[in-house]
Each structure stands twice: as C-alpha cells, then as structure tokens.
Amino acid sequence: MKIAVCIKAVPDTETKIQLAADRQNIDFTGVRFITSPYDEFAIEEALKLKEKHGGETTAFCLGGPEATDVLRDALARGLDSAVHVCDASFVQLDPLSTAKVLAAAIADGGFDIVLCGHQGSGTDNSLVPSMLAELLDWPQANIVVKLEVEGGSFKAEREIEGAHEIVQGSLPAVISAQKGLNEPRYPSIKGVMAARRKEIAQKDAAALGLAGKVGSAQATMKIKEMTMPADRPQGRIIDGDVDTAVKALVQLLRSEAQVV
Amino acid sequence: MSNGILVFVEQRNGQVRKSSLEALSEARRQAPMGKELVIAVIAGENIKSLAARVSKVKPDRILVADNAGFGKYSTEAYAAVLSAAIKKENPRYVFAANTAMGKDLLARTAAKFDAPCASDVLELRPDNGNLLAVRALYSGKCRGVFEFTSPLAFMTLRPNVFALSEAENGQQSPIEDLSVTADKVRAAVAETHAAEGQKVELSEASVIVAGGRGIKGPENWPVLQNLCDVLGAALGASRAVVDSGWIDHGHQVGQTGKTVSPQLYIACGISGAIQHLAGMSSSKVIVAINKDAEAPIFKHATYGIVGDVLEVVPRLTEELRKLNSN
Ligand SMILES: Cc1cc2nc3c(=O)[nH]c(=O)nc-3n(C[C@H](O)[C@H](O)[C@H](O)COP(=O)(O)OP(=O)(O)OC[C@H]3O[C@@H](n4cnc5c(N)ncnc54)[C@H](O)[C@@H]3O)c2cc1C
Ligand SMILES: Nc1ncnc2c1ncn2[C@@H]1O[C@H](COP(=O)(O)O)[C@@H](O)[C@H]1O
Numbered sequence: 316m317k318i319a320v321c322i323k324a325v326p327d328t329e330t331k332i333q334l335a336a337d338r339q340n341i342d343f344t345g346v347r348f349i350t351s352p353y354d355e356f357a358i359e360e361a362l363k364l365k366e367k368h369g370g371e372t373t374a375f376c377l378g379g380p381e382a383t384d385v386l387r388d389a390l391a392r393g394l395d396s397a398v399h400v401c402d403a404s405f406v407q408l409d410p411l412s413t414a415k416v417l418a419a420a421i422a423d424g425g426f427d428i429v430l431c432g433h434q435g436s437g438t439d440n441s442l443v444p445s446m447l448a449e450l451l452d453w454p455q456a457n458i459v460v461k462l463e464v465e466g467g468s469f470k471a472e473r474e475i476e477g478a479h480e481i482v483q484g485s486l487p488a489v490i491s492a493q494k495g496l497n498e499p500r501y502p503s504i505k506g507v508m509a510a511r512r513k514e515i516a517q518k519d520a521a522a523l524g525l526a527g528k529v530g531s532a533q534a535t536m537k538i539k540e541m542t543m544p545a546d547r548p549q550g551r552i553i554d555g556d557v558d559t560a561v562k563a564l565v566q567l568l569r570s571e572a573q574v575v
Numbered sequence: 576m577s578n579g580i581l582v583f584v585e586q587r588n589g590q591v592r593k594s595s596l597e598a599l600s601e602a603r604r605q606a607p608m609g610k611e612l613v614i615a616v617i618a619g620e621n622i623k624s625l626a627a628r629v630s631k632v633k634p635d636r637i638l639v640a641d642n643a644g645f646g647k648y649s650t651e652a653y654a655a656v657l658s659a660a661i662k663k664e665n666p667r668y669v670f671a672a673n674t675a676m677g678k679d680l681l682a683r684t685a686a687k688f689d690a691p692c693a694s695d696v697l698e699l700r701p702d703n704g705n706l707l708a709v710r711a712l713y714s715g716k717c718r719g720v721f722e723f724t725s726p727l728a729f730m731t732l733r734p735n736v737f738a739l740s741e742a743e744n745g746q747q748s749p750i751e752d753l754s755v756t757a758d759k760v761r762a763a764v765a766e767t768h769a770a771e772g773q774k775v776e777l778s779e780a781s782v783i784v785a786g787g788r789g790i791k792g793p794e795n796w797p798v799l800q801n802l803c804d805v806l807g808a809a810l811g812a813s814r815a816v817v818d819s820g821w822i823d824h825g826h827q828v829g830q831t832g833k834t835v836s837p838q839l840y841i842a843c844g845i846s847g848a849i850q851h852l853a854g855m856s857s858s859k860v861i862v863a864i865n866k867d868a869e870a871p872i873f874k875h876a877t878y879g880i881v882g883d884v885l886e887v888v889p890r891l892t893e894e895l896r897k898l899n900s901n
Contacts, residue, residue, distance in 0.1 A: 328830050328850050332716040341717065352831050410682075411691055436830065437713050440694050445650070445682035454762030455650055457679050460824075470765075474825060475675035477776040478769045480648065484762025494831055495824045535725035536691035539707065542718045547856070550876040552868070560880045561890040564862065565898060567878055572860045574782070574839040575806065575895060 316370040316427040316464070318361045321417055321443070322354040322389055324381040325436040338541050340407070348381040350388060353432025355499040356492035361430050362393050363497060364464060371395050373424070377405060377416050383515065390510035391502030397513070402520040404530035410438075412534045414446035419523040422451060426487060428469070433458045433491040441491075448489035456482040460495040579612030580605065581666040583657055584629055585676050586619050587648075587767075591628050594672035594734035594779055599632040601737040602670050605699055605706060608633060616660040616753065618653055620646035623750070630748040631741035638663075638753040648676060649763035650683050657684045659755045666727070668706060673731035674778070685729040692729035693721050695834070697736055697857070714830045714853030734779045735836045736857075770825050775809040777826065782839045785811030785828055785855070789844015789865060789884050793821035798885060799843060802892045805899060811835065811855075813845045829854035844884045847872025864888065 326332075326346045333342045350358070361372045374389040376382040377400040386397040400420050408416070421429060429451070431444040441457070448455035460479070461472035464486065471482045474493050502510070520526045531537075553560045553567070568575045580602040585592040602613045615634040617625060619641065626637050640656040657680060661669065669684070671677035673695045685692035698709035700720070708721045708730055777783065784806065786799045796810070803810050811833075812826040828835055830850040840858035845851060847863070847870055855861070856875060863876035864887045873879045880887055 326713070328714075328853075330713075332713045334717065341713065409691055411686060411689070414686060439710075439712065439714060439834075441678045442682040442685075442692055442694055445679055446686040446692075448650075449654075449683045449686035455679070455683065456762060458675055469762075473675070475767075476778060478767050480764045481766045481768075482762055483765045488762065493824075494827075534691075535723060536693060536728070537722055537724060539720045539722050541712065542720070544715065544718060544857070547861075547875055547877070550861075550863075550873065550879060552873065552879045552881060557880075557882055557886050557890055560882065561887060561894050564878055564880060564891065565894045568839070568860070568862070569898070572839075572877065574860050575898065 316364065316368045317425055318364055318370060318372045319421050319424060319426045319429045320354070320357050320361045320372065320374045320389065320394065321429065321431045321447070322358065322374055322376050322385055323351040323432070323435045324348040324376060324378050324385040325351045328352065328436060334541050334543065339538055340541065348384060350385045351432050351436045353434055353436070353492055353494065356494060356496045357430035357432050358389050358392055358394060359497045359499040360462060360492060362500070364428070368464065373398060375400060375417060375420055377401070377413060386515050387510050388502060390513050391506040392500060393506055396516065398516045398518055400518050400523070404520055407531040407534070407538065408529070409534040409536035410440045410442040411446055411536070412529045414443050414450055415529050416523065416525060417443070417447055418450035419525055420518055421447075428464065428486055429489045431489065431491040433493050444489050444491035451487070451489065453487045453489055454484040455489045456484065457491040458493045459490050460493050462490060462496065578665050578667045579614065580668045580670055581614045581616060581660055581664055582634070583669065583671040583677065583680065584615050584617040585672060585674060586617060586622055586625055589619075589622065589625065591625050592672055592674065593739065594674060594732075596629070596632050596741065597734065597737045597739045598670045598672050598732040599629070599634060600740040601699065601732060603633055603740070605701065612664070614638060614660070614664050614666065615748070616640070616657065618645040618656045626750050627747065631745065633742060633745065634748050637748050637750045639750055640753040640755050642755070644757055647764040649757070649760050650679055651760045651762065652757035653680050654684045654687060655757035656753065656755045658687055659753055661688065661727070663753070669727070669729045671731050673733045677731045681729045681731055688727055690725050690727040690729060691723050694731045696730045696732050711834070711857070714834065714850070715856050716853065733836060735781060770823070775803070775807060777809045777811055777828070778833050778835055780809035780835070781837050782806045782808035783811045783828070783835055783837045783855075783858075784808045784841045784843065785813065785845060786816060786843045787813035787845030788815045790816070791885065795885060796822065798888050802841070802888055802895070805892055805895045806839070813851050842872050842876070843888055845872055846870050847875060
C-alpha cells in the first residue's frame with residue numbers, strides 16, 4: 316500500500332514564546348524546530364502499516380528551511396522518501412491554504428492512506444486533516460488511537476469527549492493520530508546514516524500548479540495581531556499547618572473567588 | 576453582519592451538548608434578536624424533542640434533520656446536513672462547539688465551501704459589522720486576533736468560555752424540517768464506547784482536580800476522586816503520570832493533552848512544566864498543592880498550599896463536604 320505522512324516542523328514545546336516586532340508572528344530567532352509531537356505517531360503508524368502490508372511510505376512537509384531536519388528525521392526513522400513543499404508564496408498560510416497545498420502535493424500520488432497528526436503544535440488548529448480529506452474527496456477519521464486496515468477498508472477508534480468511537484470506512488482515507496496510537500520508535504544509527512544519503516524531493520507552487528493561486532495574499536483568514544495573555548495576578552501562598560491552611564483556602568474559594 | 580449566524584448544535588444519545596448551547600448563546604449575543612438571524616441546526620434520529628431545550632437560547636429558527644441515517648455520527652452525512660442548511664440560509668458565520676465532532680464537521684464543511692475556519696475560539700470581537708476571532712496559539716503562550724475576508728466563515732468556540740444564556744420559559748422557536756439525503760457516506764461511526772471512570776467530561780468540566788507525580792502512585796487516585804466527587808469535578812492528570820501508565824491519556828491536560836478552561840483547577844503534586852501550564856493556564860482560579868515551595872506551579876496559582884498532597888487533599892475534601900452539608 317502507498318502511505319503518505321504529513322509532518323509539520325514546529326517550535327520545540329519548551330520554546331519561550333516572544334512576539335516579532337510587527338506582532339504578526341512569533342520571533343523565530345534562535346527557535347529550535349521539532350516534528351510536531353502528534354506527527355510522530357503518524358510516522359510510526361506508517362511504518363507499522365508498511366511492516367504489515369508492505370508498500371511505500373512518503374513524508375510531506377510544507378514549510379521553509381526548517382522542514383529539512385524534520386524530513387531527515389522521518390527518513391531516519393524509516394520512511395522511504397520525503398517531499399519538501401516550499402515556495403516563497405507559501406508563508407503565513409491559513410489552515411485551508413495549507414490543506415490546498417498538501418492536497419495538490421498528494422492527490423496524484425496514488426496513495427491509499429494519508430496519516431496526519433490530529434493537531435499541529437503551535438498553530439493548534441486541528442483542521443488541516445479534515446480539510447485535506449474534503450479536498451481529496453476521501454473519507455476521514457480524526458483523533459485516532461487505534462487503526463486497522465484490511466483490504467480496502469479501515470476501522471479506526473477515535474477519542475471523543477468521554478467516549479471512544481469506532482469509525483469504519485473505505486480507503487483511500489485521511490487519518491489523524493492521537494497519542495496512544497502507538498509508541499514512536501527512535502531513529503537507529505543505521506537509519507540516520509541512510510537518511511543522510513537520501514534525496515529530499517522539492518516541490519514549489521509552479522510544480523504543483525498553484526502559482527499565484529495559494530499564498531498569504533489569497534488566504535481568507537488573516538492574522539491581524541498577536542498578543543501575549545495578560546499576566547495572572549500574583550498568587551498567594553497560604554501559610555500555616557495543614558488544618559489552618561485548608562480552612563483558609565476553603566474560605567477564600569468561597570468568599571473571594573466564589574467558585575465553591 | 577448580514578445574513579446572521581448558523582449554529583450547529585451537537586447532540587449525542589438524545590442529549591444536547593452544553594457547549595453547543597454556549598456557542599448558540601454567543602451567536603445570540605453577537606446577532607441580537609430582531610436585528611440579525613440566528614439559526615440552529617441539529618441532526619440525529621428521533622431528536623425533535625430536543626428543540627425545546629434549544630429554544631431556550633432563542634434562535635430565530637431550528638432546522639432539524641431527523642432521519643435514521645443520522646443516528647450515528649458520520650462526517651460526510653453530517654456535512655451534507657450542514658451544507659444543506661448553509662445553502663438554504665446563506666449565513667455570514669457558522670458556529671459550533673470546539674469538540675471532537677465540532678472540529679471534524681466544520682473543518683470538512685468549510686473546505687467544501689472554500690471558506691476559512693478558526694478553531695478553539697476564545698473571544699469574538701465585533702469589527703465594523705464583521706467578527707474578529709481571538710484564539711490561543713502555542714498552547715496559550717500567546718494569542719492571535721484573526722479576521723476573515725470571505726463572505727462565509729466557520730468557527731468552533733471553546734467550551735466553558737462563552738456564557739450560557741437560557742431563558743426560563745419562553746416561546747418555542749419555529750422548527751423546520753431539513754430533508755437531506757446523504758448519498759456519499761464512505762465512513763461512519765459503527766459503535767461508541769463510554770470511557771471508563773470519568774464521571775464528568777474534562778474539557779467541559781467547570782471544576783478539575785488534577786494529579787501529577789506527587790500523588791506517589793496510582794493507588795492514590797481515590798484520594799483525588801473523593802475530592803472530585805464533592806466538587807462535581809473531572810479528574811485530570813499530568814503527562815508524567817499518563818506516561819507512567821497510572822491513568823488513561825484521556826485525562827491528560829497540557830500541550831499534548833486537553834486544553835481546559837474551568838472555573839477552578841486544583842493541581843495536586845504537579846510541578847507546573849510549561850507544557851502542562853499550556854493546557855490549563857486560562858483556568859479562572861488555580862489552586863496548587865505541592866510540597867516544594869519552589870515548584871513553578873506556584874507562580875501561576877491563585878492560591879497555593881505548600882504541603883503533602885496526601886495530607887492536604889483529604890482535609891480539603893472533608894472541609895468542602897462540611898460546607899456542602901451546611
Ligand atoms: C513534547 C512534550 C509535550 C508535553 N506535553 C505535556 C502535556 O500535555 N501535559 C503535561 O502535563 N506534561 C507534558 N509534558 C511533560 C512536562 O514537560 C513535564 O514532564 C510533566 O508535566 C511533569 O509532570 P508532573 O508535574 O506530574 O511531574 P514532576 O515534574 O515530576 O513533578 C512532580 C511534582 O510533585 C511534587 N511532589 C512530590 N511529592 C509530593 C507530595 N507528597 N505532595 C505534594 N507534592 C509532591 C514535586 O515537588 C513536583 O513539583 C510534555 C513534554 C514534552 C517534551
Ligand atoms: N505545513 C504542514 N506540512 C505538513 N503537514 C502539515 C502542515 N500543517 C499541518 N499539517 C498536518 O496536519 C496536522 C494537523 O495540523 P493543524 O490542523 O494545523 O493542527 C499536522 O499534525 C500535520 O500532520
């Protein structure tokens with residue numbers, strides 16, 4: 316089976332966020348990029364599907380130069396090939412534009428399944444996989460914690476509020492991964508060496524037939540301004556022995572904060 | 576804002592989701608009665624009786640797609656319903672609650688209409704007849720104000736952030752049948768299993784008691800569960816204890832878990848790592864119980880007690896129980 320994995324390069328979750336001078340983005344100076352955490356589960360699931368059913372795995376990453384390292388890392392983990400989707404016009408894309416670009420890159424590849432993370436860390440949209448599914452005109456299952464694929468169909472267990480849903484559907488499909496789907500493996504030394512020699516394919520707007528069609532100018536959701544959340548007012552440590560402190564706390568929760 | 580707001584109201588097993596009614600309430604505030612239309616749309620099987628509850632939020636009309644084909648959720652079938660409603664009403668905005676279903680459905684439908692979607696919206700700001708959407712970025716470390724330049728835009732609203740305003744009594748909103756046949760359904764829910772143990776759903780809970788490595792071991796969950804029971808709270812957890820296998824991932828709060836905004840968040844034996852704070856720092860009141868006075872969680876807490884969770888929590892439970900019985 317042919318498996319595509321969409322991975323996003325995102326700032327390390329430890330990053331102390333500061334805003335750029337124009338307040339349209341964060342300041343990327345010195346920021347270290349990592350594979351978006353949920354995409355690691357998508358990569359692992361692709362490897363497992365290949366182990367079980369045979370076939371071919373390809374990683375797609377839309378982004379700037381930061382994409383190279385995460386694509387190399389995906390290759391080191393064992394994916395067969397990698398495509399870096401990059402164009403000067405692909406900056407500050409909204410989720411729909413991102414999905415359009417990924418759909419254009421994936422559509423003609425003859426894939427049976429596209430694996431994504433259920434949420435890209437940082438932008439925190441949780442939208443791209445469903446939008447991609449619609450644009451490819453495939454069915455979808457999101458926030459998946461268990462996946463079985465057999466003879467042209469899939470069975471996915473997805474996490475919803477207070478329950479799990481079993482979704483059954485046909486392939487090709489878009490599946491987005493939630494933690495719990497698997498245990499991502501680390502790249503082996505051999506994998507890292509092999510990945511170094513592999514070519515990362517490049518695709519730009521012209522190659523995708525998207526020149527002048529997708530970009531920050533065409534996006535219909537635009538960031539006006541970024542702000543830092545207001546600092547929380549200085550908290551209070553309640554002193555005293557356990558008994559005194561607990562009584563004081565209950566009093567404060569009741570009369571000051573009015574939450575109990 | 577011409578053409579008003581269409582709100583997808585989510586129901587499961589004949590229960591309307593409270594967060595959907597919050598989204599509907601916000602739509603009503605942004606589109607005042609008599610000035611702009613607010614239309615609710617609801618899909619399912621044998622759900623006509625739910626219109627009474629929905630009416631309390633005073634939508635101008637309720638569109639009901641009641642059909643055996645909608646008994647269980649399917650993205651494609653529900654997207655057909657929402658699309659039919661959009662074509663009929665031609666709204667300026669489409670809202671839903673930011674739930675698993677809300678995001679799944681609105682993202683898919685937005686792409687169908689080549690329209691933008693903003694998820695997990697925390698605040699709406701009127702702006703020259705349009706709405707700006709404020710959403711958290713980098714797990715709440717900063718925020719973005721977004722504008723939409725298309726004639727139609729979709730948004731999912733974070734639960735527990737927008738006030739629910741239900742009228743005690745009032746008129747039933749007019750109901751219209753929405754007859755839709757979903758012809759291309761290639762994936763659908765076959766079964767639903769209720770998650771074990773959780774009595775109150777985390778992302779919608781107004782009180783959360785969360786445990787971290789400081790609770791020492793999974794055998795001590797009952798200590799926290801007792802506190803949950805007195806407060807009607809949901810049980811949350813740090814990633815450290817989820818990774819240790821002490822509790823299911825469904826309970827994890829933080830960057831790679833759930834984002835929550837309860838009225839009260841009680842962090843028990845949680846250090847307050849940046850990834851944990853990311854998921855809960857928008858809680859109204861944060862209480863931290865930790866034996867280390869230097870733990871970073873205290874910098875973010877409204878109230879803190881330096882002490883052993885296993886001593887403090889039972890005392891707190893007892894004290895609150897007394898309060899309840901008075
Ligand atoms: C990519 C990535 C994503 C992550 N996502 C998340 C996430 O979504 N959610 C999350 O929570 N973490 C996340 N983390 C992990 C995070 O960095 C921390 O490791 C984790 O939150 C720590 O959990 P903890 O506070 O329970 O444990 P610890 O950091 O070990 O803290 C335990 C605390 O308990 C206190 N304590 C010990 N004994 C007692 C006692 N008897 N009484 C009172 N207090 C006591 C200690 O003083 C300490 O402060 C993520 C990390 C990475 C790298
Ligand atoms: N720029 C991108 N390149 C590749 N995949 C992406 C990109 N943006 C989003 N995705 C995929 O879509 C998932 C959800 O992202 P989002 O909708 O932005 O939260 C991610 O986990 C990725 O799998």
